[in-house]
Amino acid sequence: MAAMRSHRRTPSRKSAWRALSAAALAGTLALLTACGSDSPAASWNDGKNEGGGQQQQQQEDSGPKQGGTVTSPAADAKDVPASTPIAFTLENASNPTVELKSASGESVKGAMQEDGKSWLPEGALDYGTKYTATVNATGADGKPTSNSSSFTTMAKPSKVVRVSSFLGENQVVGVGMPIIVQFGRAVPKDYRDDVQARLSVQSTPEQEGIWHWISPTEVHYRPKTYWQSGTKISYKMQTGGLPMGDGYYGRADVSVEIKIGPSxxxxxxxxxxxxxxxxxxxxxxxxxxxxxxxxxxxxxxxxxxxxxxxxxxxxxxxxxxxxxxxxxxxxxxxxxxxxxxxxxxxxxxxxxxxxxxxxxxxxxxxxxxxxxxxxxxxxxxxxxxxxxxxxxxxxxxxxxxxxxxxxxxxxxxxxxxx
Known part of the structure; x- marks a missing residue:
């Protein structure tokens, strides 16, 4: 399936710092309601309140430093939002990949972001759980490098926002149908860019489009011109554990697939x-x-x-x-x-x-x-x-x-x- 230009962005350092600060101060967030009904594609991922220690594995220093370093979450950080991306820097290295594992050794799926400096899990992490992020890269000398850093996610928040899709799974709609996402609580203006960055749309065939905030509780997506007849669309609200202002967090991730009918x-x-x-x-x-x-x-x-x-x-x-x-x-x-x-x-x-x-x-x-x-x-x-x-x-x-x-x-x- 071709990726649609949905104008996503990786949360800035300011956004990541704000998310960590919000979690440390408030310790609590939310996900979606649309037109009075939850999306049938919603999957509520309640976290596990398991503790976690700290672990950090460093590359031995043998000559000029080379390789990747996790910059966020900080090493041994506590109360990290379950939506956290893994940000890193490279020094005298290239071809980075990221691995994320829980304390039990379970691998987490995810993808490198467009900026090439961050990696995002494909879903919200478990609450109250220790994770270890490893950045693998090729050093300037051609040798592989590997550096790790551990962090622990926050406890399951009590203040959550439900996020929902108006459209249901496999629904067939007209060429003018906007994708409609609703929030159970108003999203403060200062948090809308972070929320929008976690909303993605893919279509086959690929068509350019963008999100538009109708109100603090509703955002729509439409292509530049009407959807092409027969288009297949997959969209995702990766808002589980995402800070959404005033100590609230997204409740869960939601994914929906739809199809466009005749024009x-x-x-x-x-x-x-x-x-x-x-x-x-x-x-x-x-x-x-x-x-x-x-x-x-x-x-x-x-x-x-x-x-x-x-x-x-x-x-x-x-x-x-x-x-x-x-x-x-x-x-x-x-x-x-x-x-x-x-x-x-x-x-x-x-x-x-x-x-x-x-x-x-x-x-x-x-x-x-x-x-x-x-x-x-x-x-x-x-x-x-x-x-x-x-x-x-x-x-x-x-x-x-x-x-x-x-x-x-x-x-x-x-x-x-x-």
Whole structure:
């Protein structure tokens, strides 16, 4: 699987120091909730409160020093966060590799980071456990070198943040679907770069993308252009044991795999009162519509399907304006905004569709076309509405595509280097 450019970064020395300091002072952290449900891919890794001693193995000094030295965690450090990377320096050496083992000799899997100066375990370490990190390298004289340093992880924290993915394992979604990660507690601004650095996305085929903080409790990821049809995506929130501010830590790591379905794009033009539907770039249907009347206009902008309901009831009886109060059974409802704009079947307006706007902001289609669309679409399919009296407000729905790429990258906690 090709690696997607997700603009990860290795935590800085400041971040590593902050993580260790936070652990020493507070001794406690968190992981994820999304849209009221945990990701089915979540694996809660509770640590073991086992003690650990200290051990440090040094290379004998025979001439100029050469080899690698672990710089973080510090030798014999205690209360190290379970999310810790292994940082090291090289002196008169090259081709470094890192080994990490528990006191029982169990090896920990991980990977070298892009900076070539740090190594990250593939999952949160066990709590209250002693580990030994070894940096192997080739010395300037061509001989192998090996230097080790030990540390002990913190006890299992009592203050944790749950992290969750909106999407479930192996779900098939539309080409406009953002990856949505939610946090059970607000992430302080000063910690968002460290959290974002632990969020990774891989796709086949490879497509450029970036994370965008929607709020302190929610971050989204989208590619530069719509996902390609058939793309396979694997993403991971490596937040278990990660310091997340105010003495909180990520509860666990979460991994999810999804797939992108066919490119299904709906374009509605108020000037023509028609919806044009394309599938994988080919026009397959033109549908008459009725949009919002002047007092309740539809929003112009790019949205995606948020949820689908075969049958529901629209109830606005609590609206302060008596003229907008109604309770109506609805077929084939597809939500576009949090404020209540949908695509749905409206048999009562079929004589107006294609000619006059009579809705309360929704995209009205016939009963037959409502059923047809409902059978075609997926969560994350794209709809663009044009030439209405009102602009779509960002945040009113999954409006990731209502922003330009330049606007979107401004929401990243890590500077974009594309």
């Amino acid at each position: 299904f794009i709906m374009t509605v033009d108020n000037k023509t009162k028609k919806m044009t539907v394309t599938k994988d770039g080919k026009v397959i249907k033109t549908i008459p519509v009725s949009l919002g009347k002047p007092s309740t206009p539809s929003s112009s902008g790019t949205m995606v399907v948020i949820e689908k309901q075969r049958k529901t009831v629209f109830d606005t009886m609590d609206d302060p304006n008596p003229a907008n109060r109604y309770r109506t059974p609805i077929d084939f409802a597809q939500r576009l905004t949090w404020s209540g704009q949908f695509i749905h079947a409206a048999p009562w307006s079929e004589g107006k569709q294609g000619r006059v706007n009579v809705s309360h902001g929704c995209v009205n289609v016939s009963e037959a076309m409502g059923g047809w669309l409902f059978g075609q679409t997926r969560i994350g399919d794209v709809i663009t509405v044009k030439n209405t009296e009102e602009k779509l407000e960002n945040g009113n729905g999954w409006t990731d595509w209502n922003m330009s790429w330049d606007q979107y990258v401004k929401g990243s906690a890590i500077p974009y280097n594309g």
